Amino acid sequence: MHFNRTFGPLTVKGDLRALAAGIILLGLLINLGWWQLARATEKSALVDRWEARAALPAVHPKTLSTEPAERLADRQVTWRGLFRAEDYLLLDNRIHQGRVGYHVVALVSAEDMLVPVNLGWLAGDPSRRTEPTPVLPEGPVSVSGRIYVPAGKPLMMQKPEAPASLPATVQTLYWDDWQRSLSTLTGRTVYPFEVRVDQRSPLALAAEWPIVNQSPAKHIGYAIQWFAMAAVLVFIGVWRLTNLGAILTRRASP
16 A cells, blocks of 8 residues: 655655554654663662662661561661571572572571571582582671562562472572461571672672662663664655655755
């Protein structure tokens, strides 16, 4: 199907199907640009929250146990706790400097409860035949870090069951769903969020915790690219569907 319209000296003609496809593509490019700008705003908010809560004093995790999740995220905590050699989870398939390994998440006592503490990355067997056995501290030690509250629950085809025993190797952590099972397993209340250990702590393994996976500036750069592609598409469409080029050429001629 073709169309042909005249608006004074301007003529617009072309294939309706091509025009519809172009409009759909234009809408997609613009939406992608706005989505990247929204992501930049979200990342800026995360950075601002991290910096604001860095200024707050570190407290015992139990004092925050009744706070809503949005007020727990990134809060600094510190306490004296005990590790038990068998009370840990290995979080599988974690990459560090191009190598596959595990995050070690130990359940550390904090008064009458256990707090999951992510000690960072530990190398695994490259052949995947064996799993590492982390050496956990003995006796009371000082633990410090930040509470990590995930932005959303991971999407998986089937939600995994809570570990039936410890230690255990898991692919993803579901503290909300596992809290009761782990509390029954250990005989103590388990904190509903993990604490990511301070990377300067002597307890830390390879503990690198980026605030965001991509900076707001990078998202803005991606948005500019999408908007630029949309602008190019509009230019090409106008140039091919109209005689605007010929009109401009005539006007530029002496």
